[in-house]
Amino acid sequence: MKQAVIMLIGVLLGLNSLSGQALSGEEIVKRVNDIMSPASSWAKSKMTITTTSGDKRTFVSESWSKNKGEKNLVRYLEPSRVKGQAVLMLNNADDIWMFFPRTQRVRKLATHAKRQKMQGSDFSYEDMGGGDAFIDDFASTRLEDDTAEGFECYQLELLRKPESDASYSRLRLWVVKENFVPVIIDYYAEKEPERPLKRLVASDIRLVDGIPTAMKMVMFNQEDNTQTEMEFLDVKYNLALDDSLFTERNLKK
């Protein structure tokens, strides 16, 4: 009996491993993309940055996204100095507007702002934008499986497609086999192909509305030797969000 149980477990593990083996890089990335870019979402999050004087500053914001992150709206709640300030990102952050409550004006940011740091953090607008960037901008290859952050992971390498204008030349992902959440993403730039520019480490994975969600993310900027922590305080998925939410006019509300 004991032997039979062991054999059954062996067969099941083998099957699991075989199904894992069968997945190609493209297929894994597609699953990752589905998780990372839900149709719509709302989140309340906390982000801590380091100022140029070395002080820590924490912001709390609310954000909405639609069309798999193609449209994004971030509205700041805390501290009081930034309350009401808002950022609207459309077309996967190709178009960015900012609203300043003190002057009641909306200003459009320059087109290349996408690649720049978002509000002094180590995340760029591009990192925050969703869409199908992993699929559209990169060709993926599956590497040897690995363990990362205590999880059994698929390891993938994503190389920028020649026609893409993504700012990273290469990405390396460690994707948890169990839930397809990327627990580590290394971002490489063209100027230094061997040393990652940044590393994103995700943790505290919870199932929210049926979607596995990393509630905590830390972006390590290897170049500047800085790091930014982002924590989701609350998340909801698949909400019915009106397009009018993502308009310049709505920014001022």
Added chain:
Amino acid sequence: MREKLLKKLAAWHAVYPWRMLAMVLVLTLVSAYSAGHLSVTMRWSDLLPTEDPRTIEFNRIIDEFVSATSLVVVVQGEEKRIKAFADDLAPRISAAYDSRHDIPLFRRVDYKQEVEFLKDHGLLLLKEEDLKDLKAMFMDANLVGLLTNLNDSMEQEYVGKQESISTREKEDQAVMFLDGVENLVTSLQAEVQGDDLSEEDIRTVADKLLWGEPYYLSYDKTTLILNAIPNFTMMDLELVVLGTDAVQEIVDELMLEYPGVTAGLTGFIAIGRDEMYYSEQSLGYTTVIALVAILVLLIASFRMWVAPLLALTNLLVGILWAVGVVAVLVGQLNIMTQMMAVILLGLGIDFSIHLISGFSEWRAAGDSIVEALEKAFLKNGKGVITGAFTTACAFFTLVISSSRGMKEMGLVTGTGLLAILLATFLFLPCLLVLRERRLERKIAKRPSPAAPVSRDISFRFLGNTAAWLGRHYAFTFFTAGLLTVVFVWLGIGITFDHNYLNIEPKGITSVVLQDVILDKFDLSMDYALVLTDDVEQSREIARQYREIGSVAMVEDIAMYLPSPEQQQKRTPHLRAIRDELSSQSLRSQVSPEEVSLVRAEIERLEMNVIEMQDMAFLGGQDKVDSKCQDIVGDPEAADPENLIRSLYRTLGEREHSLLAGFSRFQRAFAPYYRDSVLRMCETQAVRPEDLPLSILDRYSNQNRDQFLVMVFPAGGIWQDAEFLKRFVNDLERVSDRATGMPSVFRALIEVIGKDGRSAVLLTLVIVFFLLWLDFRRPGYALMAMLPLCVGVLWMLGLMKISGMQLTVMNVMGLPMIVGIGIDDGVHIVHRYLEEGKGQLRAIFASTGKAIFLTSLTTMLAFGSLIFSIWRGFGQLGGALFLGVGACFFATVIFLSGIIGFLDRKSAKSPPNEGQS
């Protein structure tokens, strides 16, 4: 052979003490003459291997670039007063004279930007993208047009593009721009209020908009810097001192005329002078502390004062000989070898103690002078010679080190020790003989000589303790083993302090002012330096560094010499500005219709600054946020002081005077602004010979064939060891010629660490073979070495307990303690072999006392360094203090246990066993 020599020497001393004394005097005079030529260097780069490229480049820069080693005057106070102070101070420093060479001490004092150069070429130096965004602001000199264009540029450059304020250089540019805006607003306010601004004041408004603040002023405008460029190099120590003292005197005098203004000196020259001064002072008084402490200890221990005085006299003569020899061998003492006198004081006194003890013992036993001296030479002298040679050899093994610091330390202390050993056998015996002869004469004159009082000055307590430990050897081994495990565990946790500022003297002005500059200017004076062979190479290397995240800012000559392509790209923009501006007519009056336009633009300006402030806060750009706060106030304050709002209100309150005020401003401002911009539109290529001397000297050598790139770190290199490593790696990745304090210190940590490890191992091996040779049995050599090995482990544990960290200074203590700590074990094992079995109590009561005294004197000498202002000396002194103490206790505990065990074993063995 050795015995024969010693016997002859003893006899010679007993017969011809005066002749020996004369010879010593000659040797001392020669040594004193030689010692006079010994110089001192306080450069950290002089501790690295001479062939190390970082050392070579660093020394070359210091030698060839006059601006690399300037004297910096830091002036603090209210803005207007410090500017006036600087204007007064600069010509006085320039007038300071070196009468020896008949030239001024300083070739120039830089404290303002090269405004004339900027007036000619300012716009050509702007990057193309900045020109694109900012050119609108240069295209209209009339007030309405200027304000409109200013707002357009702001919205284009700063509000619409967050990137514009996201790097250090751009943040600085934004602050400079806002400074110009602030000046414009306050001047308009003054004009509208009817304050009659002078033409000069209004021109300053234009200047600040075009090229910013001319003085080297801090962000908060409370601190100003003057750079005095010397006519001498750091090599000329006499002039370093003379120049610094002369400027200090001038500054002190001027401060009396400017109450409320404070000023102090820093920079390479001032720090060099202070380091030299304070290290000499520190070593001076720590030597006195050590001497007095040792003297008191010896008087208390020997219960007489003459012998300790003789021992110290001998030691001082020995040290003088040592310094004389060292002057010939190395010629220059470095930061580490400067401590040689104090180290030799602690080690060299031991020789005299052993010899005097023996001589006094034999004399008290009734021997004649010659007999007593001979016995002292043979019984005690042999041990002294073995000990001295073992320690000296241990020090000499440091010569294999690649770092000059450690290599010279080994050479200097090893040679010094042998010089003192020589003095102990040449000078001390004459003193002893002469003293005894005098005593004999005195006693002979007495009618009834008193019987000599026999005093037992042995340490019975130490003897009894050792006997108890020996009897309970199992307990001794267990306890000592446990203690060792605890200390090893603690020692493993000891960390390395990478902050070189923690080695520097504490609290001295020149060092403190470095922190002031870092705080007020957000600029570390410990930037990296890279030599390049031409301007193009300099441009390329600077470009590569600018792309690195660990770099905050890069300066090089190419900033002032745009490349032909850069000039080609920028020229059309300059032409556009010139054409637009030339075609414009300047109006002498502001029309009533324009007043409302001015008002609208001022309101827009306020919004732009507010938005810039909000973006800066969100982006964590504190300097921009703070500057905006100066203009539009603190948004969190109940009633923020908003300069633009205040101007706006005034415009409403003084309708009647607006026209006149604006027109007055326009008449003075517009022509000057237009002429200045037209002059700045010069498209003629800038050639190296067009550059002002201050720029040339800063970035090129005197032959103008080497160019310097200065790379400023983006973080605290001394506070964050990981960042220091990263910054240095980044520097070296781009250029293998990178040098400067970050590279030099990082290399020093690596080299000294590596040297330290190899030196400890090699020293242990050499000591083992020397002892094997001396004891003829490897087992006894190991027995003598065991307390040393354990002592080193205990030392690390004790350092951890006392809150010490390893530093580049005290890490050198590890190989040194191998040489120093071995003596205790050697003396006890020697005595054990002489006395034979069953004499444990006697061994420790007598020889134990000697090693206790010698350990204590050594500890006192090293311990005195803790009082040094130079914290690095204290760190080494503290580590050695603990190390010597640990070795002594390890000797008492372990050797008592081992001897006790051997005694017990031999007692149990059948009598014939030992003979087999």
